[in-house]
Amino acid sequence: MTEQVSDNATKRKPAVEKIRCDACPVMCYIADGRSGACDRYANQGGELVRLDPLTILENRIEGGGKVVPFLDGEDDADPWQGDVLADGETFITAVGAGTTYPDYKPAPFIVSSEIDGVDMITVVTEGIFSYCGVKVKIDTDRHLGPERNLVRVDGEPIGHVTTGEYGSQMLSIGGVHHLTGGGKKEGRVTCASMLALCNREAVELTIDDGCSVIVQAGQPPIINGVLENRMRVGCGSATIGMFASQWRGLVDEVVVVDDHITGVVSEHQAGKVIGWPETGIRINGRKSTPGRYFQVAEPGTGWGGTDLQDPLKILEPFNAKIARPGQSMLMVSTTGEQSAYYVLDDDLQPVQRDLPETLVGSVERITENCEPAMCSVLFMGGAGGSLRSGVTENPVRLTRSVKNMLTVITVGGAPCYVWPGGGITVMADVTRMPENAFGYVPTPALVAPIEFTMRRSDYQALGGHMDHVMPLGDALKGGLGPQNDHILGGRTKAMHRPENPWPSDRRHYGWNREDTAG
Amino acid sequence: MRAGATTFQDDGPIAALISDGRRLHLQHGPIDLIIEAEGARDEVLAAYRQARKRFRTVLVELVDELAMLRLGVDRDVAPTGDIAKRMKAAALPFADDFITPMAAVAGAVADEVLASLIVGRRLSRAFVNNGGDIAFHLGAGERYVAALVGDPVVGRVAGRATVSAENAIRGIATSGRHGRSHSLGIADAVTVLAGNAADADAAATMIANAVDLPTSPKIERAPARALYPDSDLGDRLVTTGVRDLEKNEIDAALDAGYRYAMKARDRGLIEAAFLSLATSTRVLGDAMDQTRIEFETELETTG
Numbered sequence: 167m168t169e170q171v172s173d174n175a176t177k178r179k180p181a182v183e184k185i186r187c188d189a190c191p192v193m194c195y196i197a198d199g200r201s202g203a204c205d206r207y208a209n210q211g212g213e214l215v216r217l218d219p220l221t222i223l224e225n226r227i228e229g230g231g232k233v234v235p236f237l238d239g240e241d242d243a244d245p246w247q248g249d250v251l252a253d254g255e256t257f258i259t260a261v262g263a264g265t266t267y268p269d270y271k272p273a274p275f276i277v278s279s280e281i282d283g284v285d286m287i288t289v290v291t292e293g294i295f296s297y298c299g300v301k302v303k304i305d306t307d308r309h310l311g312p313e314r315n316l317v318r319v320d321g322e323p324i325g326h327v328t329t330g331e332y333g334s335q336m337l338s339i340g341g342v343h344h345l346t347g348g349g350k351k352e353g354r355v356t357c358a359s360m361l362a363l364c365n366r367e368a369v370e371l372t373i374d375d376g377c378s379v380i381v382q383a384g385q386p387p388i389i390n391g392v393l394e395n396r397m398r399v400g401c402g403s404a405t406i407g408m409f410a411s412q413w414r415g416l417v418d419e420v421v422v423v424d425d426h427i428t429g430v431v432s433e434h435q436a437g438k439v440i441g442w443p444e445t446g447i448r449i450n451g452r453k454s455t456p457g458r459y460f461q462v463a464e465p466g467t468g469w470g471g472t473d474l475q476d477p478l479k480i481l482e483p484f485n486a487k488i489a490r491p492g493q494s495m496l497m498v499s500t501t502g503e504q505s506a507y508y509v510l511d512d513d514l515q516p517v518q519r520d521l522p523e524t525l526v527g528s529v530e531r532i533t534e535n536c537e538p539a540m541c542s543v544l545f546m547g548g549a550g551g552s553l554r555s556g557v558t559e560n561p562v563r564l565t566r567s568v569k570n571m572l573t574v575i576t577v578g579g580a581p582c583y584v585w586p587g588g589g590i591t592v593m594a595d596v597t598r599m600p601e602n603a604f605g606y607v608p609t610p611a612l613v614a615p616i617e618f619t620m621r622r623s624d625y626q627a628l629g630g631h632m633d634h635v636m637p638l639g640d641a642l643k644g645g646l647g648p649q650n651d652h653i654l655g656g657r658t659k660a661m662h663r664p665e666n667p668w669p670s671d672r673r674h675y676g677w678n679r680e681d682t683a684g
Numbered sequence: 685m686r687a688g689a690t691t692f693q694d695d696g697p698i699a700a701l702i703s704d705g706r707r708l709h710l711q712h713g714p715i716d717l718i719i720e721a722e723g724a725r726d727e728v729l730a731a732y733r734q735a736r737k738r739f740r741t742v743l744v745e746l747v748d749e750l751a752m753l754r755l756g757v758d759r760d761v762a763p764t765g766d767i768a769k770r771m772k773a774a775a776l777p778f779a780d781d782f783i784t785p786m787a788a789v790a791g792a793v794a795d796e797v798l799a800s801l802i803v804g805r806r807l808s809r810a811f812v813n814n815g816g817d818i819a820f821h822l823g824a825g826e827r828y829v830a831a832l833v834g835d836p837v838v839g840r841v842a843g844r845a846t847v848s849a850e851n852a853i854r855g856i857a858t859s860g861r862h863g864r865s866h867s868l869g870i871a872d873a874v875t876v877l878a879g880n881a882a883d884a885d886a887a888a889t890m891i892a893n894a895v896d897l898p899t900s901p902k903i904e905r906a907p908a909r910a911l912y913p914d915s916d917l918g919d920r921l922v923t924t925g926v927r928d929l930e931k932n933e934i935d936a937a938l939d940a941g942y943r944y945a946m947k948a949r950d951r952g953l954i955e956a957a958f959l960s961l962a963t964s965t966r967v968l969g970d971a972m973d974q975t976r977i978e979f980e981t982e983l984e985t986t987g
Contacts, residue, residue: 189713190713190714190743191743191747192713192743192747193747194912194913195912195913195914196912197910197913200911200912202714203713203714203912203914204713
């Protein structure tokens with residue numbers, strides 16, 4: 167995957183090849199400069215591109231139906247109710263809008279619409295971000311590599327391991343130094359990797375003195391070829407701590423099997439404080455503190471990240487002075503994915519029995535608390551002077567307008583966090599944007615969609631390009647402003663993601679608070 | 685400017701009501717359907733569910749037999765899919781000339797989805813519009829008015845055709861050199877009204893092919909495969925450009941198409957046709973007005 171990605175960004179293939187489109191089952195062969203049967207995908211210089219660049223978000227009537235996957239709702243019990251798009255609730259995103267860089271012309275689309283009686287303006291442009299990066303959060307407790315070590319693609323440094331967070335490892339990718347401060351190949355590979363990550367493709371990263379990890383936004387990480395399924399709720403010891411009181415009185419012993427720290431409730435501090443009696447259990451592992459054991463087995467894909475298929479292998483014979491026949495024991499992995507229940511026979515040998523109903527709930531709760539492991543990819547970039555001048559003749563006023571909550575920024579319609587302090591530095595989750603929202607220029611730099619929405623009066627006040635404003639309806643019909651000399655291949659409609667706030671919702675704006683307060 | 689991603693995943697079929705809340709949009713790959721059913725709300729919704737369910741596998745059924753469907757209709761191979769059968773049946777009457785079942789693919793999909801939409805439902809009217817090729821259902825006493833496009837480049841409406849329930853017309857299709865598929869002829873648009881959309885689609889394709897000036901140097905052509913490597917038209921020359929034509933050239937081309945359309949009507953393959961080239965038009969309705977198709981045209985028409 168990685169190889170493919172960087173190949174595309176780094177090499178201009180001779181423009182003769184016809185390519186096979188894999189966007190739908192028809193699998194068209196497409197000649198260079200032509201489009202497939204659908205007129206949606208085309209071959210541009212040997213590269214498959216979408217022809218419908220301008221993405222328009224359509225909002226849904228509240229409660230009128232969540233996004234319903236096509237295959238759902240075919241049974242009579244839960245029939246499909248129709249996914250209704252609200253009339254007129256339309257927002258042009260900057261995906262595919264193009265940019266007027268570096269001409270310092272007004273942004274390609276400056277559209278006006280009336281929302282709840284308020285005249286709103288949205289400035290729609292694609293920004294060229296030479297200063298930008300990608301923050302990656304990988305849900306895993308595995309050691310991916312030492313902090314500060316380089317992250318590489320194709321051997322080129324594209325970022326580094328940064329401070330780990332709870333249950334997750336963090337990578338910082340891209341940035342101006344890798345893009346333009348290093349070698350040419352470093353810049354190209356960095357740009358291609360960021361582009362792929364932001365467009366939610368899988369990228370294989372290697373970390374110096376660490377792992378190889380395949381990262382794809384919204385997908386579980388694949389670390390050294392092994393898919394990470396779930397985040398642990400905690401290590402075996404932590405799990406004992408969380409659930410000891412729920413097990414009390416239901417079972418005589420609980421062992422939480424974990425590759426990192428295996429926990430034993432009768433010995434653990436969490437058991438002691440609630441008066442858990444001894445059981446005579448003996449664990450074959452390196453004891454850390456009471457009830458906590460390192461290295462009970464080798465790492466693997468069995469119980470709790472160990473190589474164990476049979477958890478009894480970590481036990482030594484019970485201490486006959488303490489243990490008694492009939493004594494019960496629950497063994498469970500840290501993710502609750504494996505569990506087994508045993509009762510000691512007359513020779514104090516554990517014999518497996520069905521898990522009693524009373525314990526099923528606690529095992530399920532462990533699983534419930536282990537969230538699916540995911541890779542999160544956040545685009546982070548700063549809106550530079552030329553981008554801002556596409557919005558206003560006086561760029562600093564845009565910064566102030568954003569800081570004063572008069573202007574709301576969205577990235578491809580997705581909400582973003584605006585950093586405090588100078589400039590306009592934003593961070594946004596790429597999974598909340600339409601597909602393939604990002605592009606690149608050979609500089610190299612990333613091209614990201616960005617929209618600024620504000621009241622007409624506020625746009626005027628910040629020195630907006632008022633003579634380039636067009637009504638939303640005209641833009642939807644295909645109208646272009648005089649500043650826009652780009653040929654748009656078409657437009658595409660994207661469902662508004664219900665988790666995203668609607669950009670022109672008055673609740674985002676400082677003036678709304680004034681209004682309601684006054 | 686924009687870098688294409690290296691691969692695009694097939695998102696599978698998509699179904700959604702569009703913004704007016706009345707119409708259903710179904711899309712998968714190159715198939716793009718706009719559907720409207722009229723009747724009681726629960727009947728409409730039930731109909732939409734039926735159409736949506738049928739649509740799930742439409743594209744993959746076609747793709748399964750795609751290689752065969754791209755062969756000349758005279759080949760002795762029998763399609764297995766219901767849509768493929770509709771395509772072949774619609775193309776077969778034109779087998780004296782070169783035609784493949786693909787000439788009727790859009791109409792056949794519209795017919796099939798319409799059939800699933802209306803089965804067991806009480807609807808006054810229903811339409812399945814597959815990129816301009818429309819299959820429709822009319823309850824007793826209902827009428828359907830279709831706009832006829834005279835010039836697809838500027839989207840000018842040249843007239844309207846009104847179909848009533850008593851007419852044996854349940855399909856309408858348009859073909860020409862500006863559409864998604866390539867044309868062997870030079871017609872800007874040929875719209876055909878027939879018993880179903882597949883028949884209309886195949887006929888519109890063939891009539892549009894017949895609107896031609898085979899030896900004129902003003903027509904630019906290229907092998908279909910050079911434009912679309914998978915084309916069912918193979919190395920046949922398709923129209924890529926038409927330079928300014930004289931009035932007599934326009935008339936000659938339209939007359940050729942009109943004669944072809946008349947033959948099709950006389951064989952009972954179509955009910956009516958509307959041909960347009962360079963803002964000139966021909967209308968082939970029923971001279972005796974038995975079909976009660978009303979054409980109102982805003983442009984000068986003859987024939």
